[in-house]
Amino acid sequence: MKRSLKLGLGAAVALPLLGLAAAAAVLALDAAPALPASPAPLALNDPALIERGRVLALAGNCAGCHSTPGGAPYAGGPALRTPFGAVYAGNLTPDARTGLGRWSVDDFWRALQHGRSADGRRLVPAFPYTETTLMPRADSDALYAWLRTLPAVQQPARPHELRWPYNTQLALAAWRVLFFRPGPWQDHPAQSAEWNRGAYLVNGPAHCVACHGGRNVLGATADAGFGGGLLPTRNWYAPALNRTSQASVADWPVEDIVALLRDGRAPRGQALGPMAEVVAQSTQHLPAADLRAMAVYLKTLTMVAEPAPRHVDPPALERLARGEKLYAEHCADCHGATGEGGVLPSGERVVPPLAGNRVVTMDPPANLVRAIALGGFGPATAAHPRPFGMPPFAHVLSDADIADLATWLRRRENPQATTLNAFDVARWRGGD
Known part of the structure; x- marks a missing residue:
């Protein structure tokens, strides 16, 4: 009896300690990165830098999430409904109290590159830092410079309404250990400059995989090969970009792909649902060279095999x-x-x-x-x-x-x- 009691007491003490040790290990694996020394001081009013940032904001359709219909652009968005609860996009205007006014250019880079707020907290991955991490420092700085030109709007961000444990820093740390690898885009030396530009835009700022890649049960992009997926809580299906039966454009002329992205309409397709929103708010406004680069890249996506036909009972x-x-x-x-x-x-x-x-x-x-x-x-x-x-x-x-x-x-x-x-x-x- 005494031996059993001792074993029971030992387990009662050891299990919580093991849990604490595991939590500490996860947090250590996702420790905050040290901020690098800032590059040479930026001329934030440089027109070329600001224009570069404006184009990047359009490519990412930042206004789509960070603006409320009828409200001030970029001052914070409506609820993004997820299977884990509601997420509210923050205020990107340079308001000092409720926006990015007190964020430094280094703070902003850390958010895009490492998914952390100015105070070091881990950001919810509804903000697509899994894709913006591909943005090099120069592009992060350009986007920061452009956001600084927006009118400051005082509008506090609503707190997220995520269920436990998804609202904890420990859960976010574990998610990041499993699914997040920071690092800027690296050009493929065997590909052309145009192809690399398109691949960077599609996979980075435009974060197309966030919809067209599908997501696993923990909300992570499950298929970096653009295998398609049902948008959580919206019930629109983002078709696979690498299947001929769905949304592949491998056999389209480049001009037709550009037309779909620019005009929302092409001889063999038309934008519908959320994609129509993307064309209206984002891709139609991009420079012609960027649209062509994206088209060149999308044509080269590796196709996946179509599933074998299933036996189906004919309807009455x-x-x-x-x-x-x-x-x-x-x-x-x-x-x-x-x-x-x-x-x-x-x-x-x-x-x-x-x-x-x-x-x-x-x-x-x-x-x-x-x-x-x-x-x-x-x-x-x-x-x-x-x-x-x-x-x-x-x-x-x-x-x-x-x-x-x-x-x-x-x-x-x-x-x-x-x-x-x-x-x-x-x-x-x-x-x-």
């Missing part, structure tokens, strides 16, 4: 007949009887075709469901200031109706396409 014939009838009643007037799309007398395609459209055929068909149920517009760009608008049909069609319509559309393109049901529609139509 009455469901297909019902889907075809719904298409004739609600869709054919705009998209055409065979899905050919709508064309103006000038030859300009106004309504996108559904025949051969990868939004229709890709798995999962979340974007097709959301487009039918919720509608939406392409991005307003200089080339297309009044883009095609898709009206919502959720108030007209039930979830079962949308499932039958989408199933018929997909089966028309691919007889082996998976069948949707009302539950699928209810699952994908929700979200932001």
Whole structure:
């Protein structure tokens, strides 16, 4: 009995000590880096430096998260809903009390390079420092200089609403040990300067992998090869950029890729949902040389093998007949009887075709469901200031109706396409 009691007391003391030791080891592995000596003093009012920073802010679509609709640009954003709770983007204006006014250029570099705040705290990785770490010091300084030109806005940042333990510095340290490796971009010597510029923009400031790479259960980018993923809480699917059945542009002319990024519309694709927001707020404003560099890089992404076709049970014939009838009643007037799309007398395609459209055929068909149920517009760009608008049909069609319509559309393109049901529609139509 005494021996058992001693063992029990020993375990009661040893286990917490082991836990503390493990926590200390994790924190030590993610210790704050020493700030390097500052480079030569910056001329923060240098027009060339400021313009460089402006372009980088556009490439990263910083305003998309750090601005509230109707509010002052860059003064702090609405809630970014994550599976772990809500995250609120901070105030990037040079206000001394609530913004970056008291941040030094070194503080700012440490945030982009190492994901730490001015006081050394670990930042939540909803801020994409896993990608901005690729930005060299010169680009960090340029972005800092441009942000200093913004009007100062006093607007305190809302505290994050993350659940325990995700709101602890220990959990962030463990996440960083597992998933974060800081370090600036290194050019590939075997590639051209244009390719390297595009690869840097796509993987660094533009952080395309944050959506198109997919995320694992802990919210880390699960596939640096752009394998696609469902956006958490938004239920839009960011298609794989390295699969021909989804969003690969490997066989597109460079000019068509540039058109999609600049105008939101190309002969074989149109920006939809969150990507339309990116085109409207970010890529359409980038210099032509940067858009071309991104296109050159995107064409060279290594393709991954398509999954083997799955055996699927065909839907009931009455469901297909019902889907075809719904298409004739609600869709054919705009998209055409065979899905050919709508064309103006000038030859300009106004309504996108559904025949051969990868939004229709890709798995999962979340974007097709959301487009039918919720509608939406392409991005307003200089080339297309009044883009095609898709009206919502959720108030007209039930979830079962949308499932039958989408199933018929997909089966028309691919007889082996998976069948949707009302539950699928209810699952994908929700979200932001």
